[in-house]
Every structure is written in C-alpha cells, then in structure tokens.
Amino acid sequence: MDNLVYLVPLFPLLGFLINGLFRKSLSKGAIGIIGSGSILLSFIVSVVLFSEVRSGGGFVSNLFDFINVADFQIPFAFQVDALSALFLLIITGIGFLIHLYSTSYMHDEPAEHFGRYFAYLNLFVFSMLLLVLGANYVIMFIGWEGVGLCSYLLIGFWFKNNNYNYAAKKAFVMNRIGDLGFLLAIFWLLNKLGTATYSEVFDLADTLSPGDVTAITLLFFVGAMGKSAQIPLYTWLPDAMAGPTPVSALIHAATMVTAGIYMIARSNVLYSLSELTQTVVAVVGLATAILSATIALYQNDIKKVLAYSTVSQLGFMFLALGVGAYTTGVFHVMTHAFFKALMFLGAGSVIHAMGGEQDITKMGGLSKKLPVTTWTFVIGVLAIAGFPFTSGFASKDEILIATYAHSPVLFYLACFAALLTMIYMFRLMMLVFFGGFRGTHEQEHHLHESPRPMTIPLVILAILSLVGGAIQFPEMFGGHPFFNEYLSPVVPAEAHEIENIHTVEWALFGGTVVALIVVYAAARKFFAVKAFDGTYTGIKKVLADKWYIDELYDAIIVKPLNALAGFLKSGIEKFIDGIVNGTGRFVNYSSRQLRLLQSGQVGSYVLFMVLSIVVLFIVFWHQQEIVGFLQKIF
C-alpha cells in the first residue's frame, strides 16, 4: 500500500501537464475527460487508502530526501492517517463532482481557455493534496503556497476584466500575509526542535517552553487566518467570487479555505498546550462568524451571500477548534463541504439559467423552471440552517454543545450567529426560487434547467448533505460517534462533561425547530414577493456595504502604502539612480580620457615601461617609509 500513495497527487499533476501543454490541440471533450478523469482516479486510490487506514491505521511513505544537511533532515514524505485520508476523500470526491460540473458550465469558453481552466483546476487539486498528504510542515507549506498560487490564477481566470485581476491580486496578497506567519512558525519550530516532521514535533512538544508554544501556534494561526479567511484577513474571499462559479465551489467548499482547519487539527497537540492561543482562535472564529453573518444579511449578489456564509461557517469551525473540539471542527469541514459545494454549484446553475445574472433582486420564482436546482438548493439551505437530522444539524449542534461546555457566553453568541445564518439563507432561498419573477422578459423566456453533467453533481451532493450527518448524530437521538472514533488515532476526541447536557441539547433542538419555523414564515412573508427593492438605508446600508471594512483597509493600509511607494519612486529612486548612473558616467568619461594614452607609438609604450620600473624600484627601496607614512595617515 505504501507505494500507492504517490499516485493520489500524481494523477492531477499529469492532468495539469497534459491539459496545460496541449490545450491548443486537444478537443474540449478530451480536455474534460482528462481533467475530471485524473481526479476520479485519485478518488479511487483515496478510497483504497481510506479503507486501508480504517482497517490498519496509518503509515508514512518516504519518497525522497528533500533537504538533507548534516543531521538536519526534511524528507519528502507523505503521511496517510485518519485525518489526511478523510481530507483526501473530501478533496478528490467533491473535487471530481466540481470538475464534472465544470465540463458543462464552462462549455462556452473557447477550447484554449477551456484547457487552461482545467489545467489550473487540476494543479489546484494537486497542491491541495500535497498540503494534506505532507508528513511535515515544509511539504504542507509547498501545498499551502500552491493553492495560494492556483487561487490567484483561477480567481483571475477571466483576466480581460481588470476588476477580476484586482480581486485575484487581493486574494494573493492577503494570503501572502498569512503565509509569512506560517513560514515564521516553521522556522521557529526548526530552531527550537530541529525538525518539522509531525510525529517528531508532537513527541517533542512537551519540551517547548510555554512562550514558544504560544508564539508558534499563534503564528500558525496567522497562516490559517489568511488561508481560511478569518478576521482581519477575510476580505479576499468575497472578492474571490470573480472566478468562475465552480471555482468558488472548489475554493470555498472542498479545498483551500479548509486548509487552515486541517493545519490546526493536525497540530492539535501543540494547540492543546497553549490556552492563550485557543482562546484567541475561539474568539476570532466567533467574531468572524458573527461579523460575516451580519454582512450576508443584506447582500444582493447570490455569490456574495454564499461567500460571506462561507466565511461565517469557517468562523464556526475555528470556534470548535478553539474550544478544543478538534474532531467537531473537522466534522463541520466535511458537512460544510457537502452543502456549500452544493449551494455554490446550485448558484452556478441559477446564474447559467439567468444568462449570467447574479443579482437576486432580479430573480424570483425560479422553482417552476429549475426543479432539480431548486430542490437540491433547498436541501443545502436546510442543512446549513441546521434542520434536524441533516448533516449541518449534526455538526453545528455539536459545535454549539462543545462551546457551551467551554463557556456559556460564547455559546449564546454562537447561537446568535447560527440564527443569522438561518435568516440570510432563507432570505436568499426565497428571493431566488419563490415569489414572482423580477427579471426581464427575455431572461424569463430563456430560463431552463441545466444539463445532466450539472444536475448529477447537485443530486449527489444533496444526498450527502441530507444524510452525511448520520455518521455522528448526537447521542440522545441514538447516534454513535463513529466519526470521533475514526479520527481518534490522530485527533483525540474531547469529552465534555457538563451536568444535564441533555437539557441543553433538548433546549438547543427545540430552539432550532422554533427558530426554523419562525424564520421560514417571516422569510416567506417578506422575501417570497413579486417586487423587491434591493436598496437599503441606515444601518442596513452599513451592513450591505460590508461594515466599510474594505474602505477602512484602503484608508489605513493601501493608501499610506501607495503614498510611501510614490515617495520612494519619486524621491529615493532618483537619488539611488543618480549614484548608479553617476558611477557609470564617471567610468565612461575617465576611460575616454585614459584611452588617449594608447597612441600606438612603440616608443611611448617603452617609455611607460621604463618609468614604471623606475617607480617600482623607488617604492621597493623606500617601502618602510611609505608603509609608515600610510599608517600615520589612516
């Protein structure tokens, strides 16, 4: 089995190379088959690995030496255990569905760009697999950078639109800030422990001083902030909607943004050692969850709503990690991957049917024309809202309970965020699929259900969203913690011991049901309407304008930086240019003068020779005096 693991990232890499190099000569059909097929093959190998892990535990496969200096070694090794096998399944499984969907969604692109798209997509999956499979932080960092690069390429896929390019740049720069933290954490680890391999680091973790552990984990968390879009580095993610919709599904559901969660779950040994970091993670996660949920309430772009919803859900995951419920955080990654991929692909289907329209105030009543999209999307909404016995219910309730065990205050705030989630999701659903159509007559005529390659992934994901939570229902509903048991070799399941936990769980359950009914009725009344005004005033406008965070960043970071750069360009650069050009001009001038000495007259050459010899003799005879003189001067 050890020799199979390298196949998992190899297939997407080959797909990337073939599609990237031959994109001009391959037909669209061939590109689609290579692009999706490579991921399907990876998925099959992942399933084999997964069953292996379930039966016999994990293993580390050493491929070759990556860095090898004296007794400092960083091998290029892959680690397959419960955690990475699970992520492999999520990445390749959902990745494959998204590839399949893309073959139809991107079909209007010219063949060359179609090939470029699939090449990037495969490279993205490859980087993500590298990130998850690496057996040390350095390999993880390679994948970490890889997904950053690919997100840049994919967000700016339609590079002829300058706004999209800015969005891509923004994502790249924000990620880079986080990456610096990650890199510093690796260096700190290498300095203190001399190794970056997971098993060795976790064995030696106890020997680190508390200050070191806190610094390292906080720096890792900075990396996670960038990649997983937490406050203050979250603003790139909503802008990343500039990319094609399946890309949004890939980046925001199955891969990239979950990298931060994976990294912290992987380093749970380190994080458990630092209470301060855990508190920071929990608070930042919760703050992000609430802030982005409030923003999502008043967004009118279907993808923006989903984007802020993603940020909010990521906040929930970090909250779970912060309160020590690592398995619960990973569980939510999985269920979130199901329903968020479903909703993004559903949104893609809607946009496809609407002829590129993304404004939900111009939609409405789509349920009649797009039945499959509608009902799968509704399932996604129910799952994210925590409708009883869907996947989102299982994971979100678990997060809330774990939070309650940790701190009741955080629990109530998290419940508030969950309520907001319900509201904005029902609003989105009602505005898009119910009520009356608000678009143009032409659009109404054009409405149609998407073709099979797009609806099949929707149906599969809908089924997963519906039943995916069954592997770990709360105990009081007869559930069994299969998921925690499965992950226990890597991530110890936390045992929250609180009195009358069942009371809390029943209260939560009851509260959820009541909230669902109330929110549904209210949404039906306010949003399933014929005419909808998408302009806001007062506090609503502040929310619709995203708390003006982008403007704030622009004012306190971007503008001063631009001013500084302008000053450096006009002031300092001229000065430095003067020095450099002056040196060149001096050499040029003096050599033009010296060149006159070379007259071609043999006599003058001989004269110089004789004179030089005489000078050398004089220097030789008087070297004592000359050395003394020089010493006196200097």
Added chain:
Amino acid sequence: MSIQYYVALAACLFCIGVAGVLTRRNAIIIFMCIELMLNAVNLMLVAFSKMSPAVAAVNSSMGAAGTDAQLFVFFIMVVAAAEVSVGLAIIVMMYRNIHSVDINFLNRLKN
C-alpha cells in the same frame, strides 16, 4: 680593483642602452641598444662572480673562484646570438613590407 668600478661601468652601459631605446627610431639602432643593456648585465654577472668574497673564500683553495656565473654568461651570449638572428630577420621582413626600419611606422596597435 674595487667592485664599484665595474658596477658603475655596467650602470653607464645600461643607461646608454635605455636612452638609446627611448630616443632612437631606427629599429637596428634600438636593437643594438638592447644588446648593450644585455651586455651590461653580463658584465655585472662576471664581475660579481669573480669578486664575491664568500665564493672566493670557499673556492680559493681550488683556484677556480666564481666560475659559475661566468658559465651563465656564455649561455646568455649563445641565446643572445640566437635572438639577434631572429630579431634581424624580423627587421628584414619589416623592411620588405614597409620599405623602412623606422619604428614610428609600426603604430597599428592603436585602435
């Protein structure tokens, strides 16, 4: 006789040679001046080897004081003779090409 006389004579010969090389333009004269410098050096060698007190002390019993350098001088003369033949041949070729032995015509190194 004191060594100073020999040194002074050799220095004079050498300086005359240098002055000739620097001032004259006729290639043959310059060549002769170079030979003059060479012979000044030869003279020094012979004189030093004959008059060196250390060598004389070691070799006086054998009656062959300081012959090493004098042997060198023979070699130098042989090499100089070879050199002269090559040098004169070059000067002949030069005359054939530019119908002059004035070295100021040889300014092609310029540029």
